[in-house]
Amino acid sequence: MNSRRAWLVFGIGVFAYLVAVTQRSTFGVAGVEATQRFATTAAALSTVAVVQTAVYGLLQVPVGVLLDRFGSRRILAIGAALMALGQLVVAFSPVVGVAVVGRVLVGCGDAFTFLSVIRLLPGWFTPRLLPQLLQWVGMLGSLGQIVSALPFALLLRETSWQVAFLSAVALSVLSTVLVLLLVRPGEPLPLTTPIPVGGRPAILRSALARPGTQLGFWAHMMLGALPNLLGVLWGYPFLTQAIGLPIGLAAAVMGLFVAASVVGGPTIGWIVARFPMRRSNLVLGVGALSYGFLALLLLWPGIPPLWFVMLAFLGIGVAGPGSMVGLDFARTFNPSHAGGSASGIANSGGFIGAFVGMFAIGLLLDARAGHDAPVAVLYSYDAFRVAFLAPFGVALVALVGLLVARRRTRARMFLEDGIIIAPFWVALFRRVRGGRRRPNRGGDGGMPSQPVR
Structure with missing residues (x-):
């Protein structure tokens, strides 16, 4: 454990995930060029990204199994290998x-990657x-957005569509070779509970039925949908067309998602490790921050200044590492033999929310501007001001699901372990007064070091 190997x-594993994030977001960077190359509408363009993201989300559970x-x-x-083949087709x-x-094909390959890395680490x-490493995987992997937003975008502008996408193919080929040559399985995980009778379908049903897994799903949807729909498709057209930023500056603003991961990832990982009983409160706080910045961005009178656009993207980007808390819920509320299945269920939340949001944004853009509108009208700031209401609908559904799942999770913790959950304001009041925190009082359950029974 923790060796050089x-x-x-x-x-x-991090490099493989970085390449996957690069492949995931290349089509969003090429969104304007794709609209012109294929002579298509915003709704049709969003269908490409929606199908990719839908495939990713729907495959999470089978990949976990x-x-x-x-x-x-x-x-x-x-x-x-699937991502290399998919980019070759594109x-x-x-x-x-x-x-x-x-x-x-890119969505299929992408779906196989993140969960594989997470399942490899224990x-x-x-x-x-593990909680800190989970955040570092997300943080370092998010550098792929910079690879797609700057080198890939410049290749696309200075060379051709084929050259840019063939360079992406080469990255995935390199990733395949490195994985086959250097990655080996670690120590087998000890069984924490008996494997249920019925094999893999029974394990999947058991993981899905656990309120803690459902809590992870809704937490990931609330925080994962917004940065994904911006990073995969709509962020780059918004910055270059609606705000009017040049390619290099738009790439720098998109890179703030990475900066948010660099700052927010280790911080969130430390908070989760230090206060595992308050993870759902952390999710709600990060959600309020990210969606609050999006609301301010849309309510700004006229086109907002660059400094505020940068601040808003930085605040929205914190939702990315925050969504990893959903996977921590899945890991700690499930036995070791169901880790992949539970993580797949939780990880699908953000991407299901993202593809619903992406498609809704495309429909709203077309409805606002009309199907025959030029690119400048289709992707105007006023059009995005209406279209970007869609993520709030996704967040509202996720919030309701999270609150219901949290109540059921806390009830199950009390029945199984006798843990009584104090409301956050009560715990905060006790801490302010300097009272000692009781070991069986807190929030959302099992220590990250071991699964909850």
Whole structure:
């Protein structure tokens, strides 16, 4: 555990995820060029990204089951190879329908990647390190947005569609080779509860029925949908067309998502490790921050100044590392043999929310501007001001689901472990007064170092 080989495996896994994030967001960077190349509408363009994200979200649960059965190395290599094939199809697609096929393959490969990396780590590192490492995977992987927003965007502008997407193919080929050569499974995880009779379907049903898994799903949807729909598709057209930023400056603003991960990821990881009983309060706080900045961005009279756009994207970007708390819920509220299945269920939340939001934004843009409107009208700031109401609908659904799942989770904790949950304001009042925190009082359950029974 925690050996040099473990850190090498961690590095290769992070690189594979970085490449996956790059592939995920390349089509969003090429959104304006794709509109012109395929002579298509915003709704049709959003369909490409929606299908890709929908495939990602719908495959999370099957991928989790496959990980529990076959392990991370093979699934990670298959994912990288699928993304290379998908980008190859996009590079030579003559019509938008062929591009959809390519992005479906990219979505499939992307779906295989993140969960594989997360499932790989417990075999190489001690449990105390895992919440922080989970955040570091997300933080370092988010550098892929910079790769797509700057080098890829410049290649696309200075060379051609084929050259830019073939460079993305090369990245995934390299990732496949490194995984096959250097990644090995770590120590097998000990069973924390007996495996249920009925095999993998029974494990999946059991994980899905746990309120803690559902809590992870809704937490990931609330915080994961907004940065994903901006990073995958609509952030770049918003900055370049609605705000009027040049490519380099738009790339820098998109890079603030990475800066938010660099600052927010380790901080959130530390808070989760230090206060595991208050994770849902952390999710609600980060959600209020991110959606609050989006609301201010839309309510600004006229086109907002650059400094506020940068501040808003930084605040919205904190939702990315915040969404990782959903996976921590899934991990700690499930036995070791169901870790992949539970993580897949939780991780699907943000991407299901993202593809619903992305498609709704495309429909609202077309409805606001009309199907035959030029790009300047279609992607105007006033049009985005209406279209960006869609993420608030997703967040409202997620909030209701989270509150219901949290109530059921706390009730189950009391029945199984006798843990009584104090409201946050009561716990805060006790801490302010300097009272000692009782070990069985708190918030959302099991310590990250071991699953809750």
